[in-house]
Amino acid sequence: MPLKSVIMMKSYLIKQGDHYCNASIFERIFSIGYNVKRIFFRFKLHPECWWSPARNSDDNDLNKLYGMSYGLNSDHSNSVRLAWRPNFNVNGKIDIFGYVYDKQTGSQHISQLITSVQTGADCMAMITNNGDKYEFMVNSVNTEMPNIHPDPSLCFRLFPYFGGNNTAPNNMTIEIELQS
Numbered sequence: 001m002p003l004k005s006v007i008m009m010k011s012y013l014i015k016q017g018d019h020y021c022n023a024s025i026f027e028r029i030f031s032i033g034y035n036v037k038r039i040f041f042r043f044k045l046h047p048e049c050w051w052s053p054a055r056n057s058d059d060n061d062l063n064k065l066y067g068m069s070y071g072l073n074s075d076h077s078n079s080v081r082l083a084w085r086p087n088f089n090v091n092g093k094i095d096i097f098g099y100v101y102d103k104q105t106g107s108q109h110i111s112q113l114i115t116s117v118q119t120g121a122d123c124m125a126m127i128t129n130n131g132d133k134y135e136f137m138v139n140s141v142n143t144e145m146p147n148i149h150p151d152p153s154l155c156f157r158l159f160p161y162f163g164g165n166n167t168a169p170n171n172m173t174i175e176i177e178l179q180s
Contacts, residue, residue, distance in 0.1 A: 009042060009175035012160045014168045021174070023159040031157035033068075038128045039157070039178065041066060043082075045094050046173040047119040050086045060085065061164025062097055062111055066176055067127055069158055070151035077103050078151060080127055080134045081158050083111060092119045098127075098136040103149040115141040 012021040043065060054060065067081020083099035097111045115138050117123050128135040134145050160176070162168040 009044065009177040012174045012176065014160060014162045014172045014174070016170045017167045019161055019163045019167055021160040021162075028156075028159070031159075033155045033157070035153045036068060036155050037130075038126065039066075039068060040124075040126045041179055042175075042177045043123050043125060044121065044175040045084065045117065045119050045123075046175070047092065048170055049084070049172050049174065050092050050094060050119050051169055052086060052088045052091070054088050055166065055169065058165040059088075061166065062099060063163065064099065064158065064161040065096070065174065066125075066160065067099070067158045068129075068155045070155045072154070075158065076101050076109075078149060079158060080129065080145075080147070082114075082125055082127065082136065082138065087116055090116070093117070094119060096123075096125075096138050098134065098143055098145045100134060100145050100147070102147065110145065112143055112145055114138050114143050 014021045062083035062085055065082040065084050069075050069079035071078050079101045081099050083097045084094050087093040087095050093116045095116050096114050099111045101109045114136055123139050126137040132147055134147050136143050160174045
């Protein structure tokens with residue numbers, strides 16, 4: 001019987017009081033891509049990613065999960081990713097959103113609810129750049145959002161980030177595995 005290879009998901013930690021995860025400088029440097037039109041990945045939001053009640057109105061801000069930015073210094077001008085926040089009404093449920101910054105909209109983002117997932121669940125996701133639109137898939141639920149501005153070929157992976165304005169209320173672990 002052939003041995004199956006086991007690929008481990010990478011754990012990212014956002015510490016209490018922080019915005020940024022522990023992705024290393026080397027991981028960030030080697031996240032550069034060229035003409036990447038699709039990323040397919042697994043993710044798991046650990047139970048500490050859910051809390052209730054909301055601390056203030058800024059707890060409704062979206063936290064960033066994973067995605068891509070196009071061009072240099074483009075997180076807030078030309079990027080696409082999944083975002084998340086607790087569903088404060090349902091214990092352990094996390095709402096997952098498509099989240100897009102486009103140069104044509106200035107520094108404003110647009111977002112759209114895709115689905116909800118349970119903390120601790122192993123989830124599959126895909127983001128596809130189809131030129132004039134982005135397609136999102138989370139656990140077989142699909143949605144589309146517009147891509148108004150043409151994307152440069154140079155791109156970077158974007159790692160977990162907490163906020164909005166608030167920082168993480170406690171240590172949070174997010175696991176991600178980029179699929180080929």
